[in-house]
Amino acid sequence: MRICLVGAGRVATQLGPALLRAGHTITHVWSRTAASAAALAAQLPGAGATTTLDLRQMEAELILLAVPDAAVEPLLAQLQLPANVLAAHTAGALPLAVFASYPHLRGGVFYPLQTFSPGRMVDWATLPLCLEAADAASQATLLALAHSLSQDVRLLNSGQRLLLHTAAVFAGNFTNHVLGISHALLQEAGLPFELILPLVRETVEKALAYPPFTVQTGPAARHDAPTLARHQTALQAHPMWQEVYATVSRSIQQQAAEPSAG
Template identity: 65%
Template sequence: MSTLQPTFAPQRVALLGAGRVATQLGPALVQAGHQVVSVWSRTTASAQRLAAQLPSAIISPSLDFSSQPLADIYLLSVPDAAVPEVLAAANFPAGSLVVHTAGALPLALFEAYPNVRGGVFYPLQTFSPGRLIEWAAVPLCVEAADEAGQAVLMALAHSLSDLVRPVATLQRQRLHVAAVFAGNFTNHLLGISHTLLAEVNLPFELLAPLLRETVEKALAAPPFSVQTGPAARRDAPTLARHQAELTAHPTWLTLYKALSDSIQQQLPPAAPNNEAGL
């Protein structure tokens, strides 16, 4: 956990949601010195499991928070599609700071609810069961409808992470798309690689050194500038052989062709990259 900032003040947080993000964020908030006062979930068992890890947290019996323990921040950590539904059904005390954690949803979502002050607290990370998150290294992107809300969320973020920045809606939505390419799509491509190797009884771990070097290069220089491989070399015979290897997987063959075309479209107009190897 990062060192608390001078402006840090403990916050009372009500968690709406008990899924992948909330189950990691709730304990992290407590460890940082905040109090999670309540947990609400559409699944009572999920709320019970999370509340059991959070000292003094109660299980919210409903989305009517007017008669429940008062919170400084009402944090919606539910699937993106459920955020509008939850906002429409909830009753928050007037003037409450209500915040969602979604990367793709706009701050303007709160304009339909003038009774509350809206905000965004977006952790740029993937969350999976059984994997602990080191919050000090998670970028936290913050946006709020008013300066006071922004100050509260920035302080909350600094209490958890060393990587905090204000990010406006349009920036965050583009960031979310970029994150899907960098994370979700990359993982899918790795899944394809895993399957292709398994089909010929080769271990996926053979790719580990290549993966590390690829990521390190991409972080050290603009990724397009360090692109290698047969598409970057315009190596037609190798591309054809690869495509022949993929005939049993027509969807992956289509993907291979599309990615190869995209790589070549990003090449400079000068001579193609003649670097040998991958």
């Protein structure tokens, strides 16, 4: 498949080479920054680099909008794309309906469920790819593309994908943030982060082996008020973290009290 890649950030930087390895051709890499477009295009033999908003001459079957969620709609309003071309965004929380105002396009979604960071390669073969399309032909095209990259391909509607993306933020972004808090607190105490790694591993392994709510432990789960109070005191220098601690503790207790807990 001939693909024009719009974006040169974290997703595009890993998606472009993966598509190339799967046998596809990247015709062009677009970015608002010439240096970014050129840097990614240099990794994709045969790809041109461009900053022009007029992509009507890009001979591609698919325009992949691999840009942050907030950039998709402004770009759609500015880019000039070939009539009847399939354009798909990679955003998790944006609905397919963002293409409704552009009847000259065939809209689609090609959402890779993963966190992308510079210097860390992801395993595309096991990465869930979540698809949605406005018509059967576009769906078939995206399915073929997805299956060339991954063994885990799913058709999800916009509502399902929004909840999936929300769940992913809890599982990934929020988990990373609270681990960051743990790291900072250990640094304050002059203790190594490695000290809690066995705990982190066991917590994750249990959460993957059982419904997470059913294996909840800790002072909030056992309603240990004195310990909760001491922890709040220990966090006095960090009011925002105190708030996070109190909010999550209340959520743990409320969830445990619900009949459907677990």
